[in-house]
Amino acid sequence: MKKIVIILLALMSTNTFAIDTLEFDTSAQRVQFQVLTEELRCPKCQNQNIADSNAPIAIDLRNEVHRMILEGNNEDQVIDFMVERYGDFVVYKPKFDTSTYLLWLGPAFIAFLGFIIVLVTARKKRLPASRTASENELSQEEKKQLNTILSEKEKV
């Protein structure tokens, strides 16, 4: 029983990388490969990165990343290569440019807007409290009116 549990746990703990038999010259390259394949999105199976996916296109892209790393390209070069071919879609973290600025700045802008609204409403709420006590009291005239209204109600 214990053995089965251990085996099951071992199975669960293995990460979901689709393992290819790719060789690297240095462990730094291996790390670079892992980082890149997790950052690149598979164009076919859209909610998986290319490390995760077994679609043929993901395998091709992994091989391409592997080739480029072995040829000494840095991460930016690999990302640029992919974006040139597959568009901004393939990167989970799109570059900041004219078409993506809304995506990057939108949340901060909306948070800022919310902050302003909170500030303005909080200020408005505070105003009535600052009225003087005499302003809150009814004048003689008003008291009379109030009494007539109340007595009329009672009659009905």
Next chain:
Amino acid sequence: MKRALLFLPLLVAAVIGVVLFWGLGNDPTKLESARIDDPVPAFSLPSLQDPSKLFSEEEFKGKVALLNVWATWCPSCRVEHPYLLKIAKEYGVPVIGLNYKDDRQAAKQWLIKLDDPYLFNIFDEKGRLGLDLGVYGAPETYIVDSEGIVRYRHVGVVDDRVWKTILEPRVKQYTNEG
């Protein structure tokens, strides 16, 4: 002024509603090609029919053509095959084939059995040109203008509706421009 402000949330909700409603009609699996308005990437690949004959990106110059990415392992390619025949033979639009990651013999058999709509076929066994074009699944059909510039990509089966509403107007437009 204050009353008008009360309508602001309604307005915001309406705008968001319109944007989201518009998004409903979009198919997220159809990506716009990153190659639109770029020249066909440089390549040198053999002909499907004759391994000794090499094609390059120069083949795309001089006429508006469709570039159809297909393979025998792709069931949707079989579905669209009759339409490609119709486009090539009835409508007279040149269709260039990119045989993508396929088996040469199987592909040749396919063309004998189902008839051949293609002007010629580029044999891209390793998917190199496919990768450079940003192909992520067959079938894909590109419109390439007479300068050899990629103008449009359709992902998925080409049928009567796709041809009439999407491809034909664009082919006509680029033919008239060129």
